[in-house]
Amino acid sequence: MNIRREGLSGKLFRLFTLLFFTLLFWNWFISMPSAAGVSNERLAGKDRFEVAVNVSLKGWKDGADTVIVANYDTFADALAASPLAYQQDGPILLTQANILTAVTKQEINRLNPNKVIIVGGPASISDKVMSEIKTLVPKVERIGGKDRFEVALNISKRLENKKQAIVANGLKFPDALTIAPYAAQKGIPILLTLENRIPDSTLIALKETETTIVVGGEGSIHPSVYNQLKGKQRIGGKDRFEVASNIIRALEINPDRSYISTGLTFADALTGSVLAAKNGLPMLLTMPNKIPDSTRDIIIEKDINSFIVLGGKASVQDTVANLLTPVVNSHSIEGYSDKISFYPGETIQLKVHTPKKLFSVGFVRHGKEDKTYYQSGNISGTPQDYFADSYREGAHWKTNFSYKIPASWPSGMFSAKLSDGNNDYHITFIVKDNTPQKNDIAVLSSTNTWQAYNSWGGKSLYTSEVLNGVRQYNEVVSLARPNLEAGPIGAVGHLAKGEKHILKWLEKNNYNYNIFTDYDFNNNPSLINSYKTVIISTHSEYWSTAMYNGLKNYLNRGGNLLYLSGNGVYWKVALKGNQIEAKKDGGYHTFTSEKGGNFYKIGMPETSMIGVGYRSTGFSVSAPYKVMNNTHWIFSNTGIKNGDLIGRTGLNTVNGTNGGASGWETDQVDQFTPKNYVLLARGINLIGKGADMIYYDHSGGGGVFSTGSITFGGSLAVDAQLSKIVSNVLKRFGH
Incomplete structure (x- = not known):
């Protein structure tokens, strides 16, 4: 029991202090962000002094x-202080170097301690401040040293565990702070080093050590330092956020x-680390305005479902605080792959959510027939939750099943058919040929459009709201999430289902092709240069500048093009990692700083290439x-006359009509179409305008055939006349 005598003035001061902190605590409480069904908290304050005080109020409400x-500012001396504070069962408070901060003084009075330990020499906390603290507390001592390394040594002398040590870079603060809760709980001293040299003070502290945990990658602690340590284990990562996540993994911490x-700043983590240790919880890091991927990964992986946020809204914004707790996934079986396209020999990773304990996977190729290439059953499954912004940041699910794609698999559209016994789900992906032949046809799969229409996780690129009379569209979506829209099963569709009709036609007519994705083309625009002919398939709406310039260069080099699509090369997008960004308001891309919007509105008309x-x-x-124009060579051996109607039926149903080769969305010539184009046929659509079917010889030496319709592929699959027309084009192009 802590009993001290005090006079009337002391009692009045203590009453004032109690009232002050009651108001401070209430202001903190009502400022906490709320999230439905979760118990997240925020320990905030207008500055780091108040944050430290609120941490103290939370953990030591009855005093210490x-x-x-x-x-508060040059707190490197205190990096090693958490284990000592935990051992003493007291909070860490912050002050200025030459002035005892008012809220800190008031909190010291509220805590009513017998002892204050000042960490750092007089340059960190002056003798003047120390003297003022002595007027409040019976015993005040200082743990100092000539530098932070010696301070850490002197702190370690106060700790009981001499056989273990944690070593972190003394000039890079986050690694020491994120390991601090674990170190404190275990009573392990935190020792500091330079990147390429162990200071003498730290060498002294390490003399009795038998096992060492090194926190930070080789950029923080060089192998030359690491190799000098006894019983060593490194916990690293590509950045501070991943290091914090890997601490939880490596030390097998399983918190909820x-x-x-x-x-970005570390005072809040310093003062909060002792409370985290007191509660037996780890410390994670975030950006102020975004949850880093590695932090999302560990939250999902460890099923962490509630948080205590340290710091005010400038440190961790409410938008971030409210996103931390994942959404409980109530869907039936679903999933996605780590990439959207693979070469034979690469390993596909499937990330599957299923409420059932077991599921099966079958790999199906969708060509002239749906053929199963591999089947596996009795795979362990688990539910996987997701974040409320997963539509743009990805689902961050664990991998449930991996499979190395055999060298014998041909290029084509595949799907991983997931089944839990009651429900099926197809994850569509592309297998590419890594040894293309010049005579092969390259087929561009419109995977950017697949994701544009994907609303899994809450939003697609078509999700919008009207603000101040202006419609604003969601601007970013992620590839790393389930996509029911891109399922390949069924005949009617404008995404993978529609593209399957063209692939089926190619195979039935014995054309060799290699298929790849928008993502592949964006990352390697010269990819198509290996082929005589490129086919743009079905609904190729979303293109990047790299893709646009890649096609332009390909045509200038003498390449041939079949544009069997409608509404293509329409919205300009930017790709970054697993994200696609579209600025439909015509603004500038955050990914590239380029102007967005429609290509034809920014001086890059698609009609100048595809016609x-x-x-x-x-x-x-x-x-x-x-x-x-039935005299054109395209109509050779078809028996077609001017005025004839071709493509009467098809597999795509649009607005209740059964088929028809010109439909869904249709394209026409304009003033930028090359002047030597030939109008071959025109859709007779009653709503809007029909598609213009054209051909022109490109100045680069190749030819361009365009159908301008999303439903063309669905008719090509069943219409003999269209089949002969496209065969004539491919024959002209050397196939």
Whole structure:
């Protein structure tokens, strides 16, 4: 029991202090962000002094016998203080170097300690401040040293565990702070080093050590330092956020709750680390305005479902604090792959959510027939939750199943068919050929459009709201999430289902092709240069500048193009990592600083290359084309006459109509179409405008055939006349 005598003035001061902190605590409490169904807290304050005080209020509401005081700004001396504070069962408070901060003074009085330990020499906390603290507390002592390394040594002397040590870079603070809760709980001293040299003070502290945990990658602690240590284990990562996550993994911590602090400033994590240790919880780091990927990964992996946020809204914004707790996934079986395309020999990783304990996987190729190439059952499954912004940041699920794609698998559209016995789900992906032949046809799969229409996680690129009379669209989506829209099963569709019709036609007519994705093309625009002919398939709406320039260069080099698509090369996007960004308001991309919007509105008309373009002519019912120029070689051996209707039926149903090669969304020529184009046929659509089917010889030496319709592939699959027309084009192009 801590009993001290005090006079009337002391009692009045203590009453004033109690009232002050009651108001401070209430202001903190009502400022906490709320999230439905979760118990997240925020320990905030207008500055780091108040944050430290609120941490103290939370963890030591009945007072403390010992208090640690450190400098609020140059707190390197205090990096090693958490284990000592935990051992003494006291909070860490912060002060200025030459002035005892008012809220800190008041909190010392509220805590009513017998002892204050000042961490750091007089340059960190002056003798003047020490003297003022002595007027409040019976015993005040200083743990100092000539530098932070010696301070850490002197702190370690106060700890009982001499056989273990944690070593962190003394000039890079986050690693020491994120390991601090674990170190404190275990009574392990935190010792500091330089990147390439162990200071003498630390060498002294390490003399009795038998095992060492090194925190930080080789950029923080060089192998030359690491190799000098006894019984060593390194916990590293590509950055401070991943290091914090890997601490939880490596030390096999399995919390359902965690503290979290900004990874850009460190005072909040310092003072909060002791409370985290007191509660047996780890420390994670975040950006102020975004949850880093590595932090998301560990939250999902360890099923951490509630948090104590350290710091005010400038340190961790409410938008971040409210996103920390994942959404409980109530869906049936679903999943996604780590990439959208693979070469044979690469390993596909499937990330599967299933409420059931077991599921099966079958790999199916979708060509002229749906053929299963591999089947596996009795795979362990688990539910996997997701964040409320997973539509743009990805689901961050664990891998449940991996498979190395055999060298014998041909290029094509595949899907991983997931089944739990009651429900099936297809994850569509592409297998590419890494040894293309010049005579092969390259097929561009419109995977950017697949994701644009994907609303899994809450939003697609079509999700919008009206603010101040202006419609604003969601601007970013992620590839790393389930995509039911891209399922390949069924005939009717404008994404993978629609593209499957063209692939099936190619295989039935014995054309060799290699398929790849928008993502591949964006990352390697010269990829298509290995092929005589490129086919743009079905609904290739979302293109990047790299793709646009890649196609332009390909045509200038003499390449041939079949544009069997509608509404293509329409919205300009930027790709970064697993994200796609579209600025439909015409603003500038945050990923690239380029202007966004429609290509034709920013001086890059798609019609100058593919000959036709979509100009919002309406979501039209499908219809046949009317032939305009039957003497063109494209109609050779078809028996088609001018005025004939071709492509009367098809597999795509649009607005209740059954098929028709011109439909869904349709493209027309404009003033930028090359002047030597030939109008072959035009859709007779009753709503909007019909698609223009054209051909022109490109100045680069190749040819361009464009159909300008999303539903063309669905008719090509069943219409003999269209089949002969496309065969004539491919024959002209050397196939």
